Amino acid sequence: MSIFLAGHKGLVGSAILRKLRKKNYKKIITISRKNLDLLDQKAVHSFLKKKKPKVVIIAAAKVGGVYHNNTHGADFIYENLQIQNNLIHGSFKNKVKKVIFLGSSCIYPKKSKQPIKEKYLLTGKLEETNEPYAVAKIAGVKMCEAYNKQYKTKYLSLMPTNTYGPNDNYHTNNSHFFPALIKKAHECKIKKQKIFKVWGSGKPLRELIFVDDIADACIFFMNKNIKDTIINIGTGKDMRIKDYVNFLIKKLKLKVNIKYDNKKPDGVFRKVLDVNLARKYGWKSKISLEKGFDITYKDFEKKYKKNQ
Numbered sequence: 001m002s003i004f005l006a007g008h009k010g011l012v013g014s015a016i017l018r019k020l021r022k023k024n025y026k027k028i029i030t031i032s033r034k035n036l037d038l039l040d041q042k043a044v045h046s047f048l049k050k051k052k053p054k055v056v057i058i059a060a061a062k063v064g065g066v067y068h069n070n071t072h073g074a075d076f077i078y079e080n081l082q083i084q085n086n087l088i089h090g091s092f093k094n095k096v097k098k099v100i101f102l103g104s105s106c107i108y109p110k111k112s113k114q115p116i117k118e119k120y121l122l123t124g125k126l127e128e129t130n131e132p133y134a135v136a137k138i139a140g141v142k143m144c145e146a147y148n149k150q151y152k153t154k155y156l157s158l159m160p161t162n163t164y165g166p167n168d169n170y171h172t173n174n175s176h177f178f179p180a181l182i183k184k185a186h187e188c189k190i191k192k193q194k195i196f197k198v199w200g201s202g203k204p205l206r207e208l209i210f211v212d213d214i215a216d217a218c219i220f221f222m223n224k225n226i227k228d229t230i231i232n233i234g235t236g237k238d239m240r241i242k243d244y245v246n247f248l249i250k251k252l253k254l255k256v257n258i259k260y261d262n263k264k265p266d267g268v269f270r271k272v273l274d275v276n277l278a279r280k281y282g283w284k285s286k287i288s289l290e291k292g293f294d295i296t297y298k299d300f301e302k303k304y305k306k307n308q
């Protein structure tokens with residue numbers, strides 16, 4: 001079974017690649033952005049025609065944190081729509097058997113009941129700070145559903161919660177909350193800073209899944225024949241941002257005062273996925289925050305040293 005993994009150098013894509021290799025999949029097709037720009041429809045369609053994969057996993061996307069989403073909405077909506085349109089329609093034209101489309105929990109309404117079930121999609125207004133990104137991802141979910149309905153394809157959308165792991169992005173203005181906290185905690189440690197500044201009030205609740213668990217879910221559902229077209233991937237548990245800060249302070253043995261910047265937007269107050277559907281099919285997350293963090297921090301420290 002040949003698998004085209006789009007976005008194999010990213011956080012989620014690289015975890016999927018590691019997992020596919022570990023599980024001994026031999027025909028894995030990857031290509032760098034330099035050699036295939038996924039925004040280019042003609043190039044993507046002719047690549048799929050030439051390679052003829054049986055499965056396409058879409059882990060390529062334009063992804064960013066609250067600040068970048070808020071200031072670069074045009075890029076987020078255009079690039080994500082274009083990448084997924086090219087890959088989903090290209091897969092259809094080239095008779096790909098299965099498409100796994102990765103989205104994110106931000107596609108659900110801002111004021112969703114908690115935990116968030118798949119059926120809450122499009123039942124309310126989105127969080128404004130990442131609306132362009134979420135609208136593009138919702139279009140991807142609906143595109144997969146429409147192709148399944150009209151053409152009897154087997155395209156599946158997986159909606160993972162916030163993730164972290166090796167190969168994450170630690171850019172100051174463009175990372176997600178946990179990698180941003182890891183970098184700040186590390187800098188407090190090595191620069192012997194006394195103040196740990198945290199974006200927002202620290203009160204919002206967030207769920208976090210180690211990226212290898214997402215990779216595991218992709219491969220699990222790639223091999224399953226199922227009726228549902230959208231499945232949440234998470235741990236089903238959440239903690240306050242403050243709790244993650246305290247976790248890092250303990251892990252890195254920091255002696256600091258925490259300063260919450262209430263002027264910065266908090267984003268959605270609570271976001272925890274209902275993971276019962278995934279469980280019904282026999283999948284659940286396995287890696288604890290302790291274990292996931294230790295693996296992630298080792299990778300972070302190595303790259304941080306290299307960049308100094």
Ligand SMILES: NC(=O)c1ccc[n+]([C@@H]2O[C@H](COP(=O)([O-])OP(=O)(O)OC[C@H]3O[C@@H](n4cnc5c(N)ncnc54)[C@H](OP(=O)(O)O)[C@@H]3O)[C@@H](O)[C@H]2O)c1
Nearest residue numbers: 007009010011012033037038060061063102103104160163
């Ligand atoms: N990070 C999270 O917390 C999280 C949580 C839930 C779901 N997800 C979902 O998982 C998916 C991947 O996210 P991620 O965090 O792994 O993102 P990422 O680390 O930024 O990786 C994205 C990948 O897409 C590639 N890419 C982007 N635009 C491209 C283009 N025009 N042509 C070719 N390649 C292109 C990038 O290539 P380069 O390496 O060349 O830049 C990179 O390999 C997204 O759909 C996201 O919604 C992420």
